[in-house]
Amino acid sequence: MTSDTAAARPAAGELTGLPPSAAVWCSGLHKRYGRRTAVDDVSFSVARGEVLGLLGPNGAGKTSVIKMLLGLVRPDAGEVLLLGRRVTDPRSRSAVGYLPELFRYQPWLTAAEVLDLHVRLARVPVGASERRECLALVGLGDRAGDRVGGFSKGMQQRLGLAVALVARPELVVLDEPTSALDPLGRVDVRDIVLSLRSRGVAVLLNSHLIGEVERVCDRVVILDRGRVAASGTLAELLGQREVRLRLGGLDGRAEDRLRAAGSLTRTGDWFTVALPAEDDGVTVPDLVRDLVGLGVRVHAVEPVRISLEERLLGILRHDEPEVSAR
Amino acid sequence: MTALTVAGLTLREAFRRRVVWALLVLTVALLALSGWGFSKLIGLDTELGTMTSGEARLVASVLLNLIMFGFSLIAAIGTAFLAGPTLAGEVESGQALAVLARPVRRSAVLLGKWLGLVAFGSGYVVLAGLAQILVVRAAVGYWPPAPAGGLALLAAQTVVLLTLALLLSSVVSPMASGIIAVGLFGATWVAGVVGGIGGALGNEGVERVGTVSRVVLPTDGLWRGAMNAFQDPIALVQMGPGEAGFPFLSDGPLTVAYLAWAAVWIAVVWGLTAMSFSRRDI
Numbered sequence: 021m022t023s024d025t026a027a028a029r030p031a032a033g034e035l036t037g038l039p040p041s042a043a044v045w046c047s048g049l050h051k052r053y054g055r056r057t058a059v060d061d062v063s064f065s066v067a068r069g070e071v072l073g074l075l076g077p078n079g080a081g082k083t084s085v086i087k088m089l090l091g092l093v094r095p096d097a098g099e100v101l102l103l104g105r106r107v108t109d110p111r112s113r114s115a116v117g118y119l120p121e122l123f124r125y126q127p128w129l130t131a132a133e134v135l136d137l138h139v140r141l142a143r144v145p146v147g148a149s150e151r152r153e154c155l156a157l158v159g160l161g162d163r164a165g166d167r168v169g170g171f172s173k174g175m176q177q178r179l180g181l182a183v184a185l186v187a188r189p190e191l192v193v194l195d196e197p198t199s200a201l202d203p204l205g206r207v208d209v210r211d212i213v214l215s216l217r218s219r220g221v222a223v224l225l226n227s228h229l230i231g232e233v234e235r236v237c238d239r240v241v242i243l244d245r246g247r248v249a250a251s252g253t254l255a256e257l258l259g260q261r262e263v264r265l266r267l268g269g270l271d272g273r274a275e276d277r278l279r280a281a282g283s284l285t286r287t288g289d290w291f292t293v294a295l296p297a298e299d300d301g302v303t304v305p306d307l308v309r310d311l312v313g314l315g316v317r318v319h320a321v322e323p324v325r326i327s328l329e330e331r332l333l334g335i336l337r338h339d340e341p342e343v344s345a346r
Numbered sequence: 347m348t349a350l351t352v353a354g355l356t357l358r359e360a361f362r363r364r365v366v367w368a369l370l371v372l373t374v375a376l377l378a379l380s381g382w383g384f385s386k387l388i389g390l391d392t393e394l395g396t397m398t399s400g401e402a403r404l405v406a407s408v409l410l411n412l413i414m415f416g417f418s419l420i421a422a423i424g425t426a427f428l429a430g431p432t433l434a435g436e437v438e439s440g441q442a443l444a445v446l447a448r449p450v451r452r453s454a455v456l457l458g459k460w461l462g463l464v465a466f467g468s469g470y471v472v473l474a475g476l477a478q479i480l481v482v483r484a485a486v487g488y489w490p491p492a493p494a495g496g497l498a499l500l501a502a503q504t505v506v507l508l509t510l511a512l513l514l515s516s517v518v519s520p521m522a523s524g525i526i527a528v529g530l531f532g533a534t535w536v537a538g539v540v541g542g543i544g545g546a547l548g549n550e551g552v553e554r555v556g557t558v559s560r561v562v563l564p565t566d567g568l569w570r571g572a573m574n575a576f577q578d579p580i581a582l583v584q585m586g587p588g589e590a591g592f593p594f595l596s597d598g599p600l601t602v603a604y605l606a607w608a609a610v611w612i613a614v615v616w617g618l619t620a621m622s623f624s625r626r627d628i
Contacts, residue, residue: 087627090447091446091447092443092446092627092628093627094625094627110449110450111449112449113448113449114449116447118443118444119444120440120443120444122439122440122443123440123443123444124439124440124441125441125444126355126441128358128359128362128363129358129362137351137355137445138444138445138448140347141348141351141445141448141449141450142448142449143347143449180444183444193447
């Protein structure tokens with residue numbers, strides 16, 4: 021990163037228009053490892069009480085971005101503010117909880133001692149009963165006195181979740197929080213994230229489980245090859261609808277008319293048209309009217325709602341134009 | 347605050363991982379063996395007849411230094427292999443991620459690790475060394491001229507080596523850092539012996555090998571200062587000029603300038619480690 025004084029000048033101007041208390045604000049993050057660019061001009065923010073999902077394929081740079089946000093990796097360029105403070109200031113992490121993708125805790129300590137350690141490092145006066153409640157919340161209430169070395173991977177991930185939650189965070193960063201958990205554990209994590217949101221705690225969630233993200237996230241940032249490929253609220257990202265039509269007697273003019281309505285794919289008699297996001301509700305009736313006018317036999321017209329998974333795959337396969345809703 | 351928390355954690359790791367108990371067993375065995383050996387010194391018959399008290403003090407000095415060297419070797423290897431996993435191992439395993447994401451400065455975490463290792467390494471050599479001095483006193487009645495100074499120098503030697511091991515572990519893998527640190531410790535000691543032989547033979551070039559190595563890594567210099575504090579003042583005279591290069595007797599005490607250099611060396615290497623660690627991607 022550039023020096024503090026050099027970084028402060030452009031930031032001051034940019035920050036004046038932003039809400040003063042964004043949980044995360046990052047701009048122009050860039051990171052190279054040797055000759056490979058891992059993160060390229062990534063900017064986004066997470067508002068207080070908001071749950072932001074970070075999606076993308078393996079190697080897209082999600083974990084690198086998270087580590088830069090937490091000051092664990094130094095960006096080559098760009099700036100990060102955590103809870104209103106520059107990330108180079110350790111105090112910016114005072115109210116941040118973090119569950120790393122590579123979760124590992126001192127195996128010679130007990131689960132309760134690991135929480136004690138993190139409470140001391142965070143310098144937050146969290147009482148013994150609150151710490152016990154935190155362990156109980158992640159399902160480790162009866163294992164508080166057991167050494168971490170004897171824990172299964174799933175239990176260690178649950179402990180990691182407790183570590184992230186114990187010091188009364190205002191921002192929780194969860195990097196693949198359910199990778200080692202059973203289906204029951206995944207539901208627990210979902211409930212915890214929703215409960216954090218209801219208490220006004222911001223959450224940055226990196227997960228491969230798209231269904232999980234779709235259920236709990238207010239907004240999504242999709243990273244691909246180190247760049248922001250798309251970002252926006254779920255409504256914005258999934259707002260794009262499709263319409264499927266089963267047609268007969270189609271000629272070149274009718275196909276041109278279909279293409280004019282939106283991106284077209286064909287499987288036998290079935291034609292799928294991706295409708296533009298700014299569709300005002302007249303595209304489909306007008307299309308059907310024109311097709312009939314062109315002598316096309318319309319057998320079926322079905323609206324299709326796109327899923328986040330399909331949207332993600334579309335973006336990553338570069339079938340769809342880049343979207344930046346926010 | 348962070349440094350003390352991490353120092354406590356480092357010490358707790360040494361206890362929980364049974365490093366302390368392993369060292370305790372090893373040390374008690376060494377103390378018992380040396381006690382038995384020293385007790386046999388009394389009334390030892392040589393070809394020339396029963397040893398004089400002066401000869402017995404000379405032998406006691408040499409043997410005490412030899413055993414102290416054993417302790418310093420145990421402390422050196424122990425702390426070097428503890429220091430390695432401390433930084434590099436925790437970064438590699440991912441243990442450092444959750445800790446360094448807390449509102450802590452990396453230099454404070456490093457200071458904590460260092461303080462913990464210093465307490466552990468120094469505590470070990472001081473306690474084991476003191477026990478050894480008491481065993482020698484009980485067995486043959488020999489009391490070194492400056493035991494406190496000698497033990498302090500032994501502790502300083504351990505601090506030098508563990509500081510080096512910490513620096514190495516911030517840039518290379520944990521195993522490599524331990525091996526390099528212990529290797530350099532051994533190489534400096536050998537260079538010191540070679541320099542001593544050079545001095546005895548009047549060869550300035552060879553003598554310089556020891557001098558230079560003692561400046562580059564002060565472990566051997568501090569060790570020689572410690573030996574001087576443990577040995578009988580007239581031991582060297584008794585050995586005779588032809589034996590001046592003997593590796594378990596020291597020619598003279600350390601100068602204040604050398605002690606200052608050792609302190610500067612520790613500060614510089616610590617600073618380099620802090621710089622390297624704070625710039626490192628975790």
